[in-house]
Amino acid sequence: MRTLVGVGVWVYMVVAVLTEVLLYYQHLAYPVLVSVVSILATSQGVAIVLFYMQMKDEPASVKLFAIIPLMFLSALLVAELASLG
Amino acid sequence: MYSGLLAAPPTVATYSYLLDWYLFFGVGAAVVVISMLAVFMIRYRDRGERTPMPKHKTEGWKIVLITVLISVTILSAAEYQTFAAFGNIEIPSSALCLQQTGSPCVQVCVQAFQWGWNYTYPVNGMTCAESYNHGLYSGAPGNLTVPAGRDIVLNLTSTDVFHSMGITMLDEKEDAIPGRVNQMWFEVPSVQVTASPDVLKVVCNPGLTACTYVDAIRCFELCGVGHATMLANLTVVTQASWNAWTGGQSA
Amino acid sequence: MYTTNHKDVGLLYFFTSCYFGIVGAVLALLMRVQLSVPNNNFLNAFYYNQAVTMHGLIMIFWFLSPIAIGLANYFVPLQIGAKDLAFPRLNALSYWLYLAGGVLAVSSFFVPGGSASAGWTTYQPLAVLTAGSGPTLTYLGLVLLAVSITLGSVNFLTTIIWLRGPGVTLSKVPMFTWFFLFTIIAMLYAFPTIIAAFVLASTDRILGTVFFTTQAIQPSILWDNLFWFFGHPEVYIVLLPAFGIIANVIPQFTGRPLAARNAILVATALVVIPLSFGVWMHHMFLTGIPVALQGAFSIATIAISIPFDVITLAFVESLIRGRVKFATPMLFSLGGVVLFIIGGITGVFLSSPVLDRVFRGSYFVVSHFHYVMVGAAIFGIIAGIYYWLPRMTGHMYNEKLGQLHFVISFIGFNILYFPMNLLYDMPRRIFTYQNVGNWAMLNGIASIGAFIFAGAQILLAWNVLHTWFRGPQAPPNPWGSPDLEWTSHAEGMSPAANTSSPAPAGGWIGQLSSAPAAAAASAEATPYAAGEHAHLSSRPLQLSVGIMLFLAGAATWPGITALGLLVVGGLVVIYAFWEWAKDDMHGRFTMPDEAEGERWPFGGVPKLKLGMWVFLSSEVVLFGSFLGALIFIRAASPNWPPAGSIHDIPLGTVNTLVLVTSGLTMFLAIQAIRQGDQRRLLGWLGTTFALGSVFMGIKVSEWITLGTNHFVLTNPTYSLAASAYYIIVGLHGAHVTAGLIFMIYLMKKTSSGFYTKENHEAIENFGLYWAFVDIVWCFVFPLFYLL
Structure with a gap:
């Protein structure tokens, strides 16, 4: 059962990577490409964390170790870009 | 905003x-x-x-x-x-400046370098980038010269490292950063302002049409061995002297 | 030398940081001599700038944090009834890396061109443009220190969460441990950013990357963001252990419990997460950031003073209806609170972007942060030293001398720093000045205060040393404290705990009435029953020496000496790792067994796995900082090469799929051993290793192609893009390579039949690591290849 889930995640990963590359060749408007690729990359990350790293089975306290740094990082990124002015 | x-x-x-x-x-x-x-x-x-x-x-x-x-x-x-x-x-755009005060703000382009400041006074309508080559340079190098009673906008940048321009007699400060133009604005109410403790000395000409505030400008960010001596004078002139000096070319 | 015992390591930290503190203090006194009169020529600008820079770096990184870590090493395990830290060898490694970093930093004074001189804030581009190998040595030393602290915080976090003794529930954890817990959470997320920042700066200096020399991308702004994102939490990292000591000390000398204990903890938690990471831009109010951003960060900054108001007033309130005894630790605690009030309030002034026009870069700022970082932090630490001295030495210090020390310190401190508040129009870090206003007088007073304050510390040194060697016997629990470090010691108060000294008449066993105390007492009484030498390991020292030599070589590159250092250092590192692995293979290093204690809220998570999660959590910030820097550079760069023009997209796609597939095979390896199938485990591990190797192989071939296509640092067209690509992809590659090497070790251990259904923690944890490396690539790939 778990093996099946693992293979399923792998299939999703492959599809996501290929989608990213295919979208690149479609010459979409740059902001569109950036948003779609960001969403896909993030979804890949989430899939790995939840299933390969099996965070879905961990207590909520462990999940905090994933959420807190991401919270800080998004603040850093937003402020960095905003300070370019 | x-x-x-x-x-x-x-x-x-x-x-x-x-x-x-x-x-x-x-x-x-x-x-x-x-x-x-x-x-x-x-x-x-x-x-x-x-x-x-x-x-x-x-x-x-x-x-x-x-x-x-x-x-x-x-x-x-x-x-x-x-x-x-x-x-x-918050510094207004040039258009707003004019609308607000009735006369345009006096624009000065300041380039900080190790270790000093270059001032360029752009002639009518020029941007700083354009005026670095064609602008009107100060007659007395090292002195930032501004007219009294006008709104002054300094456009600060740096040609090498991080500097910070501070005019403590006016309580004004802004960073001068390479690759970036930051603005600072102020007004000096009259040629001879009340003796400030923040300057080494004040030298005025006999007719009181210009006063120079010695060491009024300092660098406030460590910028190398010349940091402590990165000092400059501020000269405040009357509107009439300013017009004469710029020949009416600057705003 | 080879010890991994937490008390020994604690004392090593303590004395080493005192040494660095003295170095920093001497530099400070040199500066105060230079500034005592106008137009002085005692130090010229060249030496003054080095003094001001190294004073800041040494005091903050090699004195303030480590001395707190030293006390924590000694007392956190005692306070929670643990036998040692969670990972004793890692702890020793942290210490040796800290020392190695310090040696690199101090050695920079002795190379031509002198040490770092761009201020402790290392503002760019000045710092990368300053010539000489001295600054590089310092910056690499800092990277080592930051790595040491990151490892240390993983260790302490796991310890405090996982190793609490039976009965030591969170509500019973003493305040010092609580505050240190908050400190390490801040460390865990702050220090990776500084690693990223200084790695980028160091590669600029050594390899010729152009992150901070490309004016068009506003590198100063990038640096300010990275540096202060770390730098502001660092203030709390320095402050909170001292506050923990103060909170621990005050109730002992009032005879009543701390007021509003839970409110203090909630307030501190709010300070650390999220506030301390949301205020850094108040250091950048004048860098021309939008007014909206200034407003937002001004509000966040002023908001952080609310929890501190709660904490400070709770301290004050804790005196009410107590019996206040003015013993030395209490005096320093209350003194620290008073100085913090002044330092905190000047901080509110600095939260205003408008007033920042007046104060930025002036002595007002210098005064503010010294009131916090010397006043509150060092006074708190000194309180802790006096408070625990009887526990560390078994001897009582001289109370009268301690009180005198406090009085002179407090007066000297204020003579030193209060005049600086009035020097708000004098720029920081100028090596000389002409007499403007009251500058000469105020500087003169400050210099006198500096010598009074420094002189007072001689009393401290004398008192500590005298206590250690000649002090009278101390009672077992001189303060009548209910905390475990006092009530539990059954084995006698020897500074070196693993050489047991006989208990004095009357015995050391204090009040062993409560269950947790008794349990912890028995735990401490037999720390290493398995044998005295089982906990010794020379590997942390060897590894640190190797890394130090290697980095020294890198910093002084090029040259024959540098080459020698690189080679020797590299060999020592490889040897140390090799032997470390062999030690593990043969089970030569054993750790004391841990009794099942209190682990809420992390009940079901194994110790190593928890450590791994904590470490990866910190790695998220490390890679995030690099990728954030990349995104910043991309957004700021006017002429980035368009996607597809440099990198081979089909090849990159194939390589990504290879790595993704290795994620699956690693997952299957874990599933195999969970079912106890060793043969399948070996098979899937082998497949993962093969896929990882293919990934690295393709990577290398790509780099060779790129090199031949002039995608190199020295090519002005591509220098920025190449810098970003090689450093970030290289960092990821290094992580993959480290994973591959570790996999060899795992496969060897698997083939010897070591891992079983019940015991395969290492495989699980490696799986976490490998999956993490996989995730990073999911972001790196599109950022470089597609966007």
Whole structure:
């Protein structure tokens, strides 16, 4: 059962990577490409964390170790870009 | 963006007004809390047998709540004053400048370098980038020259490392950063301002049409071995002298 | 030398940081001599700039944090009833890396061109443009220190969460441990950013990357963001252990419990997460950031004073209806609170972007942060030293001398720093000045205060040393404290705990009435029953020496000496790792067994796995900082090469799929051993290793192609893009390579039949690591190849 889930995640990963590359060749408007690729990359990350790293089975306290740094990082990124002015 | 209407450039009074607020709250809070500490320390000092047994009360959520409420009130009042002064530090675009004051702001392009400042006074309508090659240079190198009673906008950049220009007699400061243009604006009310403790000396010409404030400009960010001596003079001239000096080319 | 015992390591930290503190203090006194009169020529600008820079770096990184870590090493395990830290060898490694970093930094004074001189804030581009190998040595030393602290915080976090003794529930954890817990959470997320920042700066200096020399991308702004994102939490990292000591000390000398204990903890938690990471831009108010950003960060900054108001007033309130005894630790605690009030309130002034026009870069700022970082932090630390001295030495210090020390310190401190508040129009870091206004007088007073304050510390040194060697016997629990470090010691108060000294008459066993105390007492009494030498390991020292030599070589590159250092250092590192692995293979290093204690809220998570999660959490910030820097550079760069023009997209796609597939095979390896199938485990591990190797192989071939296509640092067209690509992809590649090497070790251990259904923690944890490396690539690939 778990093996099946693992293979399923792998299939999703492959599809996501290929989608990213295919979208690149479609010459979409740059902001569109950036948003779609960001969403896909993030979804890949989430899939790995939840299933390969099996965070879905961990207590909520462990999940905090994933959420807190991401919270800080998004603040850093937003402020960095905003300070370019 | 915080004030729909444009305010005047910040003056020494802007800062001293704000500083008074902060000093009032700050010194007040420090005095109150430190006195409390001192009073409790003495009142409840260990006097051997005569001290009543301590009453154990561990959680004081009520006190905490009161602390938070008082803090929030005081800090909001202080922060409100800061936001009220935001209109003074936000620099208007050239068009707004004209609309606001009736006459355009005097633009000066400042390039910081190791270790000094270059001033370029762009002739009508030129941008800083254009005017570095064609602009009107100061007759007396090293002196930032500005007319009294006008709104002055400095466009600061740096050709090498991070500098920060501070004119402490006006309480003004802004960073000069390579690859970036930052602005700072101010007004010097008259040629001869009240003797400021922040300058080495003031030299005025006999007719009082120009006063030079020696070492009024300093660098406030460590920029190498010349940091301490990255000093410059500010010369304030009358509007008439300014017009004569620029030949009417500058605004 | 080879010890991994937490008390020994604690003392090593303590004395080493005192040494660095003295170095920093001497530099400070040199500066105060230079500034005591106008137009002085005692130090010229060249030496003054080095003094001001190294004073800041040494005091903050090699004195303030480590001395707190030293005390924590000694007392956190005792306070929670643990036998040692969670990972004793890692702890020793942290210490040796800290020392190695310090040696690199101090050695920079002795190379031509002198040490770092761009200020402790290392503002760019000045710092990368300053010539000489001295600054590089310092910056690499800093990277080592930051790595040491990151490892240390993983260790402490796991310890405090996982190793609490039976009965030591969170509500019973003493305040010092609580505050240190908050400190390490801040460390865990702050220090990776500084690693990223200084790695980028160091590669600029050594390899010729152009992150901070490309003016068009506003590198100063990038640096300011990275540096202060770390730098502001660092203030709390320095402050909170001292506050923990103060909170621990005050109730001992009032005879009543701390007021509003839970409120203090909630307030501190709010300071650390999220506030301390949301205020850094108040250091950048004048860098021309939008007014909206200034407003937002001003509000966040002023908001952080609310929890501190709660904490400070709770300290004050803790005196009410108590019996206040003015012993030295209490005096320093209360003194620290008073100085913090002043330092905190000047901080409120600095939260205003408008007033920042007046104060930025002036002595007002210098005064503010010294009131916090010397006043509150060092006074708190000194309180801790006096408080625990009887526990560390078994001897009582001289109370009268301690009180005198406090009085002179407090007066000297204020003579030193209060005049600086009035010097708000004098720029920082100028090596000389002409007499403007009251500058000469105020500077003169400050210099006198500096010598009074420094002189007072001689009393401290004398008192500590005298206590250690000649002090009278101390009672077992001189303060009548209920905390475990006092109530639990059954084995006698020897500074070196693993050489047991006989208990003095009357015995050391204090109040062993409560269950947790008794349990912890028995735990401490037999720390290493398995044998005295089982906990010794020379590998941390060897590894640190190797890394130090290697980095020294890198910093002084090029040259024959540098080459020698690189080679020797590299060999020592490889040897140390090799032997470390062999030690593990043969089970030569054993750790004391841990009794099942209190682990809420992390009940079901194994220790190593928890450590791994914590470490990866920190790695998220490390890679995030690099990728954030990349995104910043991309957004700021006017002429980035368009996607597809440099990198081979089909090849990159194939390589990505290879790595993704290795994620699956690693997952299957874990599933195999969970079912106890060793043969399948070996098979899937082998497949993962093969896929990882293919990934690295393709990577290398790509780099060779790129190199031949002039995608190199020295090509002005591509220098920025190449810098970003090689450093970030290289960092990821290094992580993959480290994973591959570790996999060899795992496969060897698997083939010897070591891992079973019940015991395969290492495989699980490696799976976490490998999956993480996989995730990073999911972001790196599109960022470089597609966007």
